[in-house]
Amino acid sequence: MTSTLRHKNYCLKGSSELCMCSYSNPSTFMMKNNMYLTGFDGVEIHGANGYLIDQFLKDQVNDRTDNYGGSLENRCRFPLEILEAVVDEVGADKVGMRLSPYANYMEAVDSNPEELGLYMANALNKFGILYLHVIEPRMVKANDIYETPHSLLPMKNAFEGTFIAAGGYRRDDGNKAIAENYADLVAFGRLFLANPDLPKRFELNAPLNRYNRNTFYIPDPVVGYTDYPFLDVLA
Numbered sequence: 001m002t003s004t005l006r007h008k009n010y011c012l013k014g015s016s017e018l019c020m021c022s023y024s025n026p027s028t029f030m031m032k033n034n035m036y037l038t039g040f041d042g043v044e045i046h047g048a049n050g051y052l053i054d055q056f057l058k059d060q061v062n063d064r065t066d067n068y069g070g071s072l073e074n075r076c077r078f079p080l081e082i083l084e085a086v087v088d089e090v091g092a093d094k095v096g097m098r099l100s101p102y103a104n105y106m107e108a109v110d111s112n113p114e115e116l117g118l119y120m121a122n123a124l125n126k127f128g129i130l131y132l133h134v135i136e137p138r139m140v141k142a143n144d145i146y147e148t149p150h151s152l153l154p155m156k157n158a159f160e161g162t163f164i165a166a167g168g169y170r171r172d173d174g175n176k177a178i179a180e181n182y183a184d185l186v187a188f189g190r191l192f193l194a195n196p197d198l199p200k201r202f203e204l205n206a207p208l209n210r211y212n213r214n215t216f217y218i219p220d221p222v223v224g225y226t227d228y229p230f231l232d233v234l235a
């Protein structure tokens with residue numbers, strides 16, 4: 001496969017034009033080296049939660065009028081070009097992608113997240129990447145029950161690799177999602193942050209440390225990321 005990113009640099013300059021110039025910075029090459037140097041097994045392309053790639057995907061924030069805005073195909077072009085470049089560099093078996101079609105962080109909203117999610121799931125199949133990691137639609141409380149009209153199942157069914165679901169899972173409903181074939185794997189965020197030995201605790205069905213929201217996203221003081229106790233320390 002030929003990579004578009006290999007030949008072009010992309011930048012957003014506050015204008016609606018996507019600026020492209022000759023490729024001079026071997027960043028995908030550096031990424032490959034960094035991946036091996038740091039001992040990582042692969043690269044997850046972050047196309048979720050309102051960051052740059054997600055801003056291209058979502059029709060309520062992407063107001064471009066060129067080949068990277070407007071139609072679904074155009075909005076997905078930049079994310080897929082990035083994917084192609086990374087796959088070319090490190091191999092499809094070492095690449096995953098994270099998406100959040102239903103999220104609305106940083107005004108990155110789509111009017112038809114089902115269609116967007118399905119389009120991306122199908123498009124990713126062409127690259128044969130290892131996994132697709134998708135954040136659940138937010139639950140809304142109705143009559144004391146948390147529920148959502150949306151489901152990741154159509155995306156799961158469309159995607160041919162390993163499908164990971166994330167967002168609001170605990171041990172019981174994580175197990176249920178796997179048992180019901182709703183996902184191949186479940187990712188945990190806040191529970192893992194507060195429980196460095198989360199797999200062990202799940203295995204033992206041991207009690208969990210509670211996470212402290214006040215220390216989320218704070219760089220200073222550096223607390224709440226690496227200082228939650230392990231089970232052994234508690235015992």
Ligand SMILES: Cc1cc2nc3c(=O)[nH]c(=O)nc-3n(C[C@H](O)[C@H](O)[C@H](O)COP(=O)(O)O)c2cc1C
Nearest residue numbers: 048049135166167168169187188189190191216217
């Ligand atoms: C402190 C903190 C930092 C996070 N940082 C990121 C981030 O940089 N990028 C991202 O996509 N999600 C980030 N998340 C979201 C998590 O990856 C995850 O999707 C979210 O917590 C929902 O999963 P959970 O219910 O298991 O926590 C962060 C979450 C927390 C609590």
